[in-house]
Amino acid sequence: MxxxxxTVIGLEVHVELAxxxxxxxxxxxxxxxxxxxxxxxxCTGMPGAxxxxxxKVVEYAMAVGLATNCKITKHSKFDRKNYFYPDNPQNxxxxxxxxxxxxxxKVEIEVNGTKKSIGIHEIHMEEDAGKLVHDDWxxxxxVDYNRSGVPLIEIVSEPDMRSSDEVIAYLEKLRQTxxxxxxxxxxxxxxxxxxxxxxxxxxxxxxxxxTRTEMKNLNSFKAISHAIEGETKRQIEIIEANKExxxxxxxxxxxxxxxxxxxxxxxAKDYRYFPDPDLPPIYISDExxxxxxxxxxxxxxxxxxRYKKEFDxxxxxxxxxxxxxxxxxxxxxxxDICKKPKKVANFILGELLRLLKEKEMDDSEIDFSVEHFxxxxxxxxxxxxxxxxxxxxxxxxxxNDVDPEKYIxxxxxxxxxxxxxxxxxxxxxxxxxxxxxxxxxxxxxKAIGFLVGQTMKAMSGKAEPSKxxxxxxKKLQ
Amino acid sequence: MISIEKMTAIEIxxxxxxxxxxxxxxxxxxxxxxxxxxxxxxxxxxxxxxEARKQASLIQDKIEKGxxxxxxxxxxxxIKDNIDTKNIKTTCAxxxxxxxxxxxxxxxxxxxxxxxxxIIGKTNMDEFAMGSTSETSAxxxxxxxxxxxxxxxxxxxxxxxxxxxxxxxxxxGSDTGGSIxxxxxYCGVTGIKPTYGTVSRxxxxxxxxxxxxxxxxxxxxxxxxxxxxxISSYDRFxxxxxxxxxxxxxxxxxxDVKGMKIGIPKEYLEKGIDDEVKEAVLKAxxxxxxxxxxxxxxxxxxVDYAIPAYYxxxxxxxxxxxxxxDGVKYGYRTKEYEGLHEMYKKSRSEGFGDEVKRxxxxxxxxxxxxxxxxxxxxxxxxxRLIKQAYDEAFEKYDLILGPVAPTTAPKIxxxxxxxxxMYLSDIYTISVNLAGLPAISLPCALDKNKMPIGxxxxxxxxxxxxxxxxxxxxxxxxxxxxxxxxSLV
Numbered sequence: 001m002x003x004x005x006x007t008v009i010g011l012e013v014h015v016e017l018a019x020x021x022x023x024x025x026x027x028x029x030x031x032x033x034x035x036x037x038x039x040x041x042x043c044t045g046m047p048g049a050x051x052x053x054x055x056k057v058v059e060y061a062m063a064v065g066l067a068t069n070c071k072i073t074k075h076s077k078f079d080r081k082n083y084f085y086p087d088n089p090q091n092x093x094x095x096x097x098x099x100x101x102x103x104x105x106k107v108e109i110e111v112n113g114t115k116k117s118i119g120i121h122e123i124h125m126e127e128d129a130g131k132l133v134h135d136d137w138x139x140x141x142x143v144d145y146n147r148s149g150v151p152l153i154e155i156v157s158e159p160d161m162r163s164s165d166e167v168i169a170y171l172e173k174l175r176q177t178x179x180x181x182x183x184x185x186x187x188x189x190x191x192x193x194x195x196x197x198x199x200x201x202x203x204x205x206x207x208x209x210x211t212r213t214e215m216k217n218l219n220s221f222k223a224i225s226h227a228i229e230g231e232t233k234r235q236i237e238i239i240e241a242n243k244e245x246x247x248x249x250x251x252x253x254x255x256x257x258x259x260x261x262x263x264x265x266x267x268a269k270d271y272r273y274f275p276d277p278d279l280p281p282i283y284i285s286d287e288x289x290x291x292x293x294x295x296x297x298x299x300x301x302x303x304x305x306r307y308k309k310e311f312d313x314x315x316x317x318x319x320x321x322x323x324x325x326x327x328x329x330x331x332x333x334x335x336d337i338c339k340k341p342k343k344v345a346n347f348i349l350g351e352l353l354r355l356l357k358e359k360e361m362d363d364s365e366i367d368f369s370v371e372h373f374x375x376x377x378x379x380x381x382x383x384x385x386x387x388x389x390x391x392x393x394x395x396x397x398x399x400n401d402v403d404p405e406k407y408i409x410x411x412x413x414x415x416x417x418x419x420x421x422x423x424x425x426x427x428x429x430x431x432x433x434x435x436x437x438x439x440x441x442x443x444x445x446k447a448i449g450f451l452v453g454q455t456m457k458a459m460s461g462k463a464e465p466s467k468x469x470x471x472x473x474k475k476l477q
Numbered sequence: 478m479i480s481i482e483k484m485t486a487i488e489i490x491x492x493x494x495x496x497x498x499x500x501x502x503x504x505x506x507x508x509x510x511x512x513x514x515x516x517x518x519x520x521x522x523x524x525x526x527x528e529a530r531k532q533a534s535l536i537q538d539k540i541e542k543g544x545x546x547x548x549x550x551x552x553x554x555x556i557k558d559n560i561d562t563k564n565i566k567t568t569c570a571x572x573x574x575x576x577x578x579x580x581x582x583x584x585x586x587x588x589x590x591x592x593x594x595x596i597i598g599k600t601n602m603d604e605f606a607m608g609s610t611s612e613t614s615a616x617x618x619x620x621x622x623x624x625x626x627x628x629x630x631x632x633x634x635x636x637x638x639x640x641x642x643x644x645x646x647x648x649x650g651s652d653t654g655g656s657i658x659x660x661x662x663y664c665g666v667t668g669i670k671p672t673y674g675t676v677s678r679x680x681x682x683x684x685x686x687x688x689x690x691x692x693x694x695x696x697x698x699x700x701x702x703x704x705x706x707x708i709s710s711y712d713r714f715x716x717x718x719x720x721x722x723x724x725x726x727x728x729x730x731x732x733d734v735k736g737m738k739i740g741i742p743k744e745y746l747e748k749g750i751d752d753e754v755k756e757a758v759l760k761a762x763x764x765x766x767x768x769x770x771x772x773x774x775x776x777x778x779x780v781d782y783a784i785p786a787y788y789x790x791x792x793x794x795x796x797x798x799x800x801x802x803d804g805v806k807y808g809y810r811t812k813e814y815e816g817l818h819e820m821y822k823k824s825r826s827e828g829f830g831d832e833v834k835r836x837x838x839x840x841x842x843x844x845x846x847x848x849x850x851x852x853x854x855x856x857x858x859x860x861r862l863i864k865q866a867y868d869e870a871f872e873k874y875d876l877i878l879g880p881v882a883p884t885t886a887p888k889i890x891x892x893x894x895x896x897x898x899m900y901l902s903d904i905y906t907i908s909v910n911l912a913g914l915p916a917i918s919l920p921c922a923l924d925k926n927k928m929p930i931g932x933x934x935x936x937x938x939x940x941x942x943x944x945x946x947x948x949x950x951x952x953x954x955x956x957x958x959x960x961x962x963x964s965l966v
Contacts, residue, residue, distance in 0.1 A: 045801045046580070046581075046807075047579070047682040047801070048560075048561040048679065048682045049679070050678060052716055053716065082844070084803065084821055086817065089801065089806060090800065091801050143805070270845055272797070272844035272849075273849075274844050278716060278717065279716050
């Protein structure tokens with residue numbers, strides 16, 4: 001990017017809240033399910049049906065607001081956003097325009113060691129729309145209202161970000177905070193967290209903002225970074241060519257790595273917002289705010305401090321583990337059982353992260369039992385299995401949640417502890433590899449590695465490599 | 478068999494309880510009445526004979542077992558066609574809902590069924606309750622039972638006409654700007670618009686959500702109070718529903734009016750009011766004085782602003798409420814179209830009538846950016862000021878007495894030519910809805926053409942008991958027989 005320009009970025013982040021039921025009716029919010037099975041007259045907009053506010057939605061919105069240092073609006077209201085589209089059964093979305101539940105917040109981010117505060121303009125509550133599927137074969141569109149009425153909050157930031165790194169750090173921070181609160185699982189791939197990015201560029205030192213565009217359809221952090229870089233470049237090119245950036249909404253195409261105009265400001269819709277007469281204003285008392293504040297779970301910063309005090313692990317490890325609520329929960333629960341936090345941390349940060357990456361999984365998808373994990377740590381720690389075998393067994397726990405004790409027995413993976421067997425095997429290996437023995441004796445000390453390997457192979461991995469090494473060294477003297 | 482044509486709801490249920498007539502016989506007789514009379518009156522859109530028969534035998538059983546003792550057990554009741562009835566077509570008198578069958582009962586219908594009332598059918602109305610004559614119905618024009626060349630009023634004209642013509646003893650209407658009280662006045666029956674939030678709106682197909690209330694229509698105050706007590710309830714399915722301490726509407730009938738302070742807004746009697754209507758109000762005032770009430774005139778400002786404020790608020794809400802009727806999910810869809818937008822446009826253009834379109838356009842306009850502050854917010858301000866003016870009045874008075882409509886029922890076809898004139902006829906009823914107040918309309922006199930004239934008592938919020946007491950006291954003193962000549966029908 002040219003050094004003459006800076007990018008100004010603001011985000012609108014939609015988060016699906018983890019309530020059991022929808023925002024205005026008692027239908028389930030579960031992802032998936034056969035089309036139109038989680039529906040009722042209310043979330044399908046039947047004539048005469050009326051919305052009833054789910055109190056839990058208000059509490060989650062307040063919790064997120066409090067965790068992001070927002071002011072809670074004591075008299076909050078719902079408004080109708082009017083537009084025609086078949087995924088929206090009433091042809092209006094119940095949202096908040098005039099009196100959103102939270103305002104004026106901020107979160108701290110850190111990029112390459114530099115701390116920065118990102119302002120939050122507001123957080124408002126609204127309902128999600130259904131899903132339209134176009135059937136090309138029959139040439140019809142089909143609508144599924146399972147998602148219609150699933151509660152959302154929209155977190156609108158101030159235009160405080162200047163790079164895609166800052167944007168990703170901000171999103172990670174929001175995701176971490178919201179996951180810690182238990183207010184949402186924040187999965188970008190399932191759409192439970194979605195971000196629209198507002199971008200403008202201006203000359204460094206210029207006071208006024210440039211004309212902004214809004215980028216939609218960003219389904220991963222990667223897409224977000226690429227879109228920001230692409231759009232910055234596109235806008236600079238327009239300005240360099242002495243043309244003007246058009247205020248518009250653009251759609252990102254992840255396959256083509258480019259964006260296309262959806263609509264410009266001229267044909268921007270007039271949503272004719274007005275207060276929803278079916279929903280009385282929400283009054284939030286100081287007592288209610290305090291109640292939510294008190295029931296706020298331990299957030300990341302507090303957890304990190306506690307880990308440093310309570311557990312015998314490095315600050316670096318504690319930082320990495322507490323980055324994710326899922327990992328922190330796993331760490332704590334497992335350590336509680338086996339009382340070996342250091343080893344638990346090593347497994348999580350080593351094998352577990354490697355496997356997640358390999359399988360392209362999110363840590364929220366981890367679903368093995370902590371009892372199995374703790375037992376594995378104990379087996380490894382007491383020397384029943386060696387390090388190589390422990391990794392292999394962990395892989396099995398990760399994938400199939402096997403009971404490590406049974407699995408090890410079935411597969412006969414215990415370390416062979418009787419010296420007689422080991423010495424006999426080593427003698428055989430030495431005899432079979434005279435060249436390596438000779439090399440070693442001539443001073444090529446590395447040759448011992450090969451011999452250890454051969455021994456381990458002959459032992460089917462069930463020996464302790466350090467012990468093999470020790471015996472070999474003695475015998476080769 | 479005894480004739481039920483002139484009976485009230487309470488008389489019917491008493492006769493059933495005393496085994497003079499059975500629920501099934503009442504139903505047979507009601508269906509006979511409907512067959513005889515409704516060909517001319519055209520008050521019903523749907524007669525739900527089959528559903529009613531199923532209910533009737535079940536209810537007869539329960540009455541015999543002593544499980545149903547209430548004053549509406551076994552009584553057939555007519556429901557305005559904008560109130561959801563499970564398995565019975567509910568059209569709002571609109572082509573766009575011509576085939577719509579709800580999957581659930583409105584809370585009021587559920588309450589009535591629990592009390593043993595029998596849903597006999599769905600009545601005609603102005604399309605989506607928009608109109609004052611019931612002529613904007615997509616299906617039929619209801620006739621006034623007192624004079625078949627005249628309108629029954631609206632929008633609950635169907636309910637009022639079928640009660641007035643003795644087809645049923647009672648029914649439900651809805652009142653957004655006078656839609657129960659004005660047709661009650663034109664048809665010579667009694668109707669109540671309750672305090673906003675008293676009767677659940679769940680299952681009422683919304684017109685102006687912040688103004689709509691369902692209420693009873695019957696032949697006298699006692700029936701109205703009884704039905705109102707039955708349908709009123711706190712309903713968690715309606716977030717605007719109020720939890721009231723008591724629903725003491727029936728006991729209010731025994732309340733004395735002696736010493737009650739009643740105010741008459743002098744602006745109501747000044748201009749635009751028919752002389753005979755004015756006389757009827759003064760006659761009611763005289764009777765109330767004789768009963769020991771203190772009656773005086775006072776000034777109620779802001780009357781002039783009520784109509785524009787009402788049309789802005791009601792139409793704004795309607796433009797959004799009616800957006801869901803789009804041909805996608807239920808109801809009417811145009812036959813030929815290319816693409817989504819043409820489908821929307823044609824379905825709605827063909828499915829809605831002129832008056833509904835007029836109000837959707839007006840409502841969309843006042844909510845548009847740039848006009849929202851100038852119209853919508855200003856209208857809300859007027860609404861608050863009107864409420865304040867009433868608050869002040871109710872510091873001095875227990876009740877306000879006034880006309881319901883400036884004239885008696887106009888001829889069919891007269892009002893549609895001039896919608897603005899039709900809007901002005903709501904002048905005495907509209908401000909009650911804007912302030913969320915309860916009011917009762919009851920017949921008080923007949924004009925020289927033998928057409929009924931109604932008067933209304935308006936009470937402060939949650940004080941229905943006072944207006945019920947006053948209405949009951951007044952009706953007992955009236956010598957007129959407010960029953961049309963059935964031979965005309």
